[in-house]
Amino acid sequence: MKAPTPFSLCCVLLLSLPLVIVFTITNPTVIPIFTSTRNNSNKPPTKILVPIRNNKKNYDTKHKPAISTPPPPLPEDDESLFRLAARVNPKPWPTGAPKKLAFMFLTTRSLPFAPLWEIFFNQTNPKTKKLFNIYIHADPSYHYDPPFSGIFAGRVIHSKPTQRFTPTLISAARRLLAHALLDDPSNAMFTLLSDSCVPLHSFNFTYNTLIRSKKSFIEILSNEPGAYGRYVSRGEDIMLPEVPFQEFRTGSQFFVLTRRHAKLITKDKRLWSKFKLPCVEWDTCYPEENYFPTLVGMLDRRGCVPATLTHVNWTDRSDGHPRTYEASEVEPGLIFSLRRHRPRYGDDGSGSGNITESIISKRHDPFLFARKFSPESLQSLLRIAKEVIFRD
Template identity: 30%
Template structure:
């Protein structure tokens, strides 16, 4: 075997030293670049605090387009600090473009894996879970507000934001449901009857509770199997006529799911037991006795008056019928109005309220933020 000459050994040693120096310089440069980037991020954090503020995720459940988009457009214009995000669940294939919405806030806000939703079916709560999955991807989303396509805001953005952020609890209308016709014994023992709850689907969730809904793998399957609405005569042409409709369980999934799930998980003490969305069920019952209790009232053009909005805003307490008690609404530990949103409004009714200034939702409206 040939031995290396002194000259070869010298050149080999020199190359190793050179490579070591290059590697050291590269490491020092990388560390310097990382420190520079870190300093830049810290500087941006200091000069751009609005980008770091917690956001409200508005989760719209719509058939197709958002019919009241211009009302919401005025509402969202009240925010200049990037404190909200929008997610829309519409029928599969529907796109929010300049041809289907007049508000830039809704452009391309539809989620890409929507499903066909049927009223009174578990598909409604599946759509809610899909919306939450998308909204949770943004770490700055702190509150999650479910909104229907017939819903309007009652106050401007700043007041709404402060109200929702003023408490660490979720707003979930929830009470023990004592009607046996709604609870299906087949849900036992996964869902015991003592955890069965009823309320409104228009909830406001904290991030913790939103994650509970998305990660649920036990309650949701039970609802898919055993929580179904009572068949209605208008659907009998498409389905077999039931032998005795009086024996059917009349379970509307979206009125029970979140409430029952949070009771099942033992976090009821972390919720404010009311919805922030007003619906007029009594008026609906008086207008259509044959369909009593199925749907809330729909406000049309003739109903859209300043007096109507004032009457909703003036509500300051909730009566819990099953518990025979009344609870006054509070915000920041002080007496407050109960509702931030209201439904169900037709497009003409909502536009009339907007055009007559009956809705004080512009950033210039300060009367409700004092």
């Protein structure tokens, strides 16, 4: 047989070239991967051919796990914060989910009764923790020692300095409401408390009392002694035309609001334009005790029970402060006495002034909280907490 000539070999290669091209297109490319053996033998590494898929459809991005990103921080300027809060759903959401209570503490010091509140929040089933949220407005110009810890850790919102006889206390309460509205759509009732407040009942009693109510609890009093002096504390006729004196109201700054009323307050600009003005007569200036009752009273009196559920004793008041209960006074009899007291009811929403005796006789809302207690009374309160305060 004759050996192939160079010319014949070239012809064979040229004829085979189309077949090579077709084979390459219709079959995946392979690359060699060398795997090492587990033993120490001198065998050469095993070669495995792994196909490389060039089809883009194999990279299915639809089934990649979603990366959850934390929500952006809330704005620190009040105008932007209140604008966001004014857009929330006025009803607790989602429908059918357990409604929650928002406990909002306004303070310029570490919470002296934190151990008592810890028992209040943790005394029942752990599931109860899903039924409340805590928010703290802590004036940043003060030193907090010890810092907020336990159930209060990490619950301080962006806070700004506050000062008595100024509208800064109104701003602080509005800030708390805005954060609570935006933080959890399940927050249904919003309770404002001070660092000197203590609970008078168990969490279950408090929760059931408030969640059953479809109205806010806010004291709305008309024709109070000294009301006109408060009205003109910013100057004669300064409040007009937004707030005529006939609509000016007084009441406790400590309230419990429905979600709808909390949104209403953060949305307000009209009355705030007047109440944010500085007072020229500071000794009659208590903006936080007038703004909230006046605003809610003007816009939705019928949606309120015109009374506060935070007991306070004004019989021995001094310098605008109520009586402070000392450690020696804290005993079961005091708690029972505070529970028996009845709230003072104000405007009924009829526009006729104070509500009548017949309407008063139909209501006996329980006081749920009380103030003021001295920090030294903590141990006395803890001694009677489980057997008295939290036993309903």
